[in-house]
Structure formats: C-alpha cells, structure tokens
Amino acid sequence: MDTLTRRKFLLTSGVVGAGALAAGAGAYGLRDLLDTAGDRDPQSRTLVLVTLYGGNDGLNTVIPYGDPAYRAARPELAYPDGEVRRLDDDFGLNPALAGLHQRWSGGGLAIVRGIGYPKPDRSHFRSMDIWHTAQPDRPGNTGWLGRWLDGAGGDPRLAVSFEPALPPLLAGARSAGAAVPVADRKAAKGLPAATLTAFAAPEAGESAARSRAAACFADLRSVDEMIRHVRDSAATDAADPDGDQAPATATGGARTPLDAQLDLVAQCVEAEVSTRVFSVSLGGCDTHADEKQLQAVLLGQVDRALTGFADRMSRTEAGRKVVVAVYSEFGRRVRANASDGTDHGTASDMLLLGAGVRGGWHGAPPSLTDLDDGDLKYTTDFRDVYATLLERVLDTDPGSVLADWRGRLDGLF
C-alpha cells in the first residue's frame, strides 16, 4: 500500500494503510487547531518528536573524544580534543551544539547512548519504518503514535505534523494524526468560492482517491484562514527550483526549516490547543561524503532551533509541560570511508529535554572496538524510551501500543 507516504521520504515505506486515508488524515488547518485553544487539560504534557532523516552520525554528535579508538577509526573526521564541547573527561558535544551544551551544564539535557534495536537494518527506508512503527521484526502498517491516537479517541488534532504529508508514525489503524501544511502565502484565486465549495461535496460510489481529492476543497477555507497566522517565510511557491537554498538530500526530511516548524508548535502550545503530540523533522543527515562541514551545518540548525524553542517554552505554564525527543533512523559506521564520510551504521544517541526530564547520561555507551561487523552494538532498545514517553508524557499504558513491551528507561524522569 502506498497512500499517505511521506512526501519527502518514504516512497518505499509500507507503513501507512488505507485505514488512515479513509480517516481523512491531513484534512486540518492551523485554524482547526487554534479552535481548540484552551481545551487542553492544564496538567497534561506535550511530546514534540524531532526526526532527523538520513542517519545522523551519533559518534560525531556525542563524541567519545577520550577513547583512542575514536580517532583511530576516523582520523580525518574526528574532532580534536580542543574543539569538542566537553561534557566530561570522555565525552563531548559537536562544536556546533553550543546551545545544547549550555543546557547540559544546567542539567536540562538528557543523552541516551547506544540506542538501537536487535538485528539492525541499514536501509534508510526500512530502518525509519522500524522507528516509526516500533516493530523491528516486521514493520506493520501503523505508527506507534498512531496506535496511541487510536486508544486516545482518534481526534486527529491530538497528533499533528507540520509537513505536507503525514509521517507514518502518526498513522493508526482506525485514526490518523493531522498533517497541517504550512500553506503558500498567496491564496488561490481565479475560481469563484461557490465552485470550490461545490467541489467539496462527497460523491457516492467514488474511489477513495477521488474522495480525498474532493476533501481537499473542504480544507481550503480553513487553510485560507490559516494563512494569516503563518509566517511569510514559509511560502514555497516563490522558491526558485534551481536555487540551492534547500540542501541536496537523497533520503528525505521536511522542506520547511526546523525552526519554522517549531515556531508553529510553540504558537499552538502557547494557545493551549488540545494537541498532545507534535512531529517535526529535518532531512539531509546522509553524510556519505565530506561529512564534517555538512553535519556541522545541520547540527547548527538543530541546536539553534531546539534551544530557541526550549527557551520560549520555559516562559509559559503550558510550555513548561513540553518534552522534546530527538532521534535518527541509525547512526553511522565507526570507521570513516575514503570520501571523508561514513556509511550507514547502527546504534546512536537520542537527545531529550524539557518538562521533568532528568539531564545527564542514560544508557551505556557502546564499545568502539567490540563491534558487530564494523558497527556499534546497541545497549538500549528504543522501545524502552518510547514506553517511558508514553507513560510519563502521554499518561498511557504502553502495553497496547508497544505489544506489551516491558522495558523502560529508568531515571529519565
């Protein structure tokens, strides 16, 4: 099945089934969210999941600079001791992560090391399916937060992505989150409003795809409303297709900048909308060649976007209930390749910050010498973190969402 495939990424994904399509995913505008302003239970927390597409190099994000094996495996790629932003005597952050380093010093950044899953898959598409579905053995056709949504009543506004298409992780069996597009600046002109309204009517016996095409007209009104609320910089129509403003990415990720997506999240949180889960993403982490500079640029974007968001969130009551989790589909090979880059690897790091998150180290660092076919052996299953987030952030028993997964990441909250 290929229905609500991510526009920028998962052509080959089998994750999202027809159920999500029938549920009318994506049929929401920001106005619909803002209409729920004030609906939020003041005690409830909000999860913001940040997906880094392409396989971010964990070893050059949280750098084991104290381990001689690090420099030996990647002499050209390794950061010298003096450039690393020290976390302790063995580990430091990438120089581009200045803001997160400061947050670490204040006890506000949790780093989970060695995160992965058994029998790692080195395909971007399959590995991302595994993270989206939380089903490493055989990724099914529902995402883990989609299944949570099924259990939470199925209102799409509870789980929102600011991307043109729905990420598989928000697709449930009976319901689906809302993909709220960051709309073009110019409103549609030319056809009378009555025509657009008439097109929105359902037609008996029509195929699912044609019903969906008609439903898009129904959304136009709310999108028109929405335009007034959305940053001008999000306009896509004026973009020059030959321009180089978007980095070349062979493995997907959102086109809207991460900081713009997080600005929209912030706006929604401050309005106390009913949404409990936001999904945002950044692409371009597939650094097979000339990695150092490219990764520094991307991590710089992540750092500025995350710290700006976290600072803004700390200023409101609702914002102080937000938890941010950052992950990628895999880390990269310990040894560099000949192109000053790294090939697809396995275990990596996950970063968490926000409400109640206990800063510092979590999980055990994988050995750089005891490797599985050149790759790190994972020490923490990512489902432990998912289960902990479901329990502690979304107040949900993880059993039904994660097939009775028992593991938890103790001490994260």
Place this chain on the structure above:
Amino acid sequence: MTDREAVAHLLRRATFGPTADEVDAAERAGPEATLAGLLNRNRADRGAAATPVPALPPDPYAALTKESSREQRQKANAERREQLQRLTLWWLDRMVAAEDGLSEKLLFFWHGHWATSAQKVKSARVMLGQLETLRRHGRGPLGPLVTAMVRDPALIIWLDGQKNTRKAPNENLARELMELFTLGIGSYTEADVKAGARALTGWVVDRRTGTVRFETRRHDSGEKTILGHSGRFDAEAYAGLLSAHPAAATFVAGRLWFRYAGADVPAPANLAGADTVATLRTLFSSPAFSQTRGTLVKQPVEWVVGALRQLGVRPSALREEQRKQLLAGLNALDQVPLRPPSVGGWPAGAAWLTTSSLQARLRMAGMLAAAVTPAVLERLTAAPAAGRPDALARLLVVDGWGARTRAALAPLAGEPRKLLAAGLVSPEYTVS
C-alpha cells in the same frame, strides 16, 4: 466498460494524457490494435523530430581552475542553472510534442525509478546523458539497462560512486542498486552490500568531460561473494548477477504496476516479461488493470503535461513569464523533472492530494486556461451553454462528471476559461 472507455483508460495510463482526437482514433481501431500500436515503435515520430535533443555547451565548470575568481565561479554556477532549466523545459516540451507517448511516459517512469537529482549532479550534459541511456535501454530487457546504469556518470555522482575505492569502499550506490533499483528489500544481505560496493570500485567521473573512466588502481579485483556467487566480480559482472536474479524481474514489474496501475489493486501474478515492453503488454491486458480505473492519482508532471497536450499548448510556445510559472508551479507541486526529492523517487497516491498541492494546482490551472489556444477554446464555446460540461469532459478525456462536479461546473458554462480551469482541478481529472 465500453470500448471507448477502455481505450481512454489505456491511453490515460500508458501516455501522458491523450487528446480527444487520439481517443477517437483509438476507438475506431479497437482496444487490441490500440495497445499493439502503442507498444510498437515503428513509425517516425514527427513530434520528437520537432523537439530535437538540445545541443548543450560544455559544463561551464570545465573552464574553471584553482585560480578562478569568486565571480568566475558564480558565473559558472549561474550558467549551470540556466542549462538545467533549458534541459527541463526541453524535456517538458518533448513530453507534450511526442507522438510515441508510451516511450515518453516510460522514460519518465525510469527517471523516477533511478531517481537521480540534478541538485547534486549539477551538470545538464550529465543529466541528459542519463536520460539518453534510459531511453536507449528502457524498453528492452533489464540486463543491458542495469549494466549501462552502473557506469552512468549521473548515477555515480548522485550516489558517491566516484568516492568508492578499493581502500575504502563507499556502499551508497551498491545498497540503493539492490534495495531500490533491482531486487527490493529482503533479497540480499548486508554482506552482499559490502561485496557489491567492492565490485563497483574503480569507476570515476571526469567532471570536465562528463564521462566515466575506469581506474584499475582504484578497483578491488579480489574474490567476492555476491548473492551466493563467488568470483572476481567487477561492475559489469555485478550488474549481470543483479539482473539475472529471480527477484529482479518481479521487483521491477511490481514498480511498473505501482506507477501505471496504482497500489489499490494487487499486481497480477507472472507480470514480468522478457523485456519492459512485454511486461507492459501483460500489464495493460490484464483484467486487474481495468479494475484500477478512477483510482490512480496523477503525478504533477502527468497532470500538467496531459493538460498541455489537451489544451494544445507547447511549453516552448509559452511566454517567458508563463514558462517561469510552469516551473514554479511544478516546484510548488513538489515534482520538478530532473529533481526527484530522494533516491527513493517521488511519492504516489494521496500524498499528492493535500491542501497545499490543491492551491498550487488551482494557480497552475489558471495559467493553463489563460494559455489555451483559440482553436481549442472554440471546442468548448461551439457547444450550447448547457452542453459545455460534456464538451469539457470530451476535451479533457474524462469518462464523465459525477453529480457533484456537474453542479460545480454548470454555473461556469458562460465563462469558458474558468470552466476549463475548474475541469483541470476536478477530482475526476486529478485522479485517473
């Protein structure tokens, strides 16, 4: 399904969008003769002859040296972008003009399959070279196509093949070659990826000439085991192993089904033929194919090229400003030829049906309706007002409008350009 509906369905899927006259001729010929005519390429294609492949000047980067100034580099970059834009517009023009619609659409399929982006390749000549290779081998058996593609400069640049050496293999190309281009996930192991990367070593791209050459000292000539076979495999031998693997024909046939028939109806068994034309013959003849009518979301390029054909508008005949709108519109719809978003190619299905894409389609439909030729517009205005929605269905080769769309179109009968734009964004036209 009537014969007319059957040939219209076939032409809508096999080509970029038939005109009413083409459907008339196909109806007279009947479904079988129509399919045979589509698959046989034995007539001279006047449309292709009228849109010859552009003679692109050498890559402006070839003239640069280490001493070149910042201004010279910026100028070279600007020239490269200009060449790529020229190539993109030429290709769109060819898609509209060609009489052999099946081969043109098939070329676009292969472009999306081998999903190589000019954003990284940068050179228009190298991108054009890949298109020529896909055109040369696209209708035939898989073997020669895969063999040619592992030595294709654009693909090698796109997937870091030139950085793959004996001393430090780079797995990018070997992995995607198996996962996305030939076998599909599950038919190979991680060890096959590593060994495959070794087989592909040695090929480098000369950025100056845009050609590949083999450098023996970079090649790993050692013994390798790939897909259960052992030997001193090189790129050609590896390509041979891949195309001979039983999974390859099935996987590629499945991708053809996915694009030509969609994901709603499963592909019939034994779809794969000896070559791509044979597979397409089976595909279009199968009962399952006719079940897919009205379910496949048109990709933006299919939507816009089909509309241009039906409205009698050639991209090369557009004003400069309209040509810019055409490219900007495709960009807003997220499908610019030569720029697939990832090596996984473009998405499909409902991913194209979002409010943001509808807004882009509305703008593009307005531009197309403004550019329509008077002769085509007259086909609408010649009908009495009440008959214009039906004239529009004929013009756009839609089998018929449902009650919803009729209600939307009827009030626009007195404004033919708006009627036309509304037809182009209708669910019946968007989903074929």
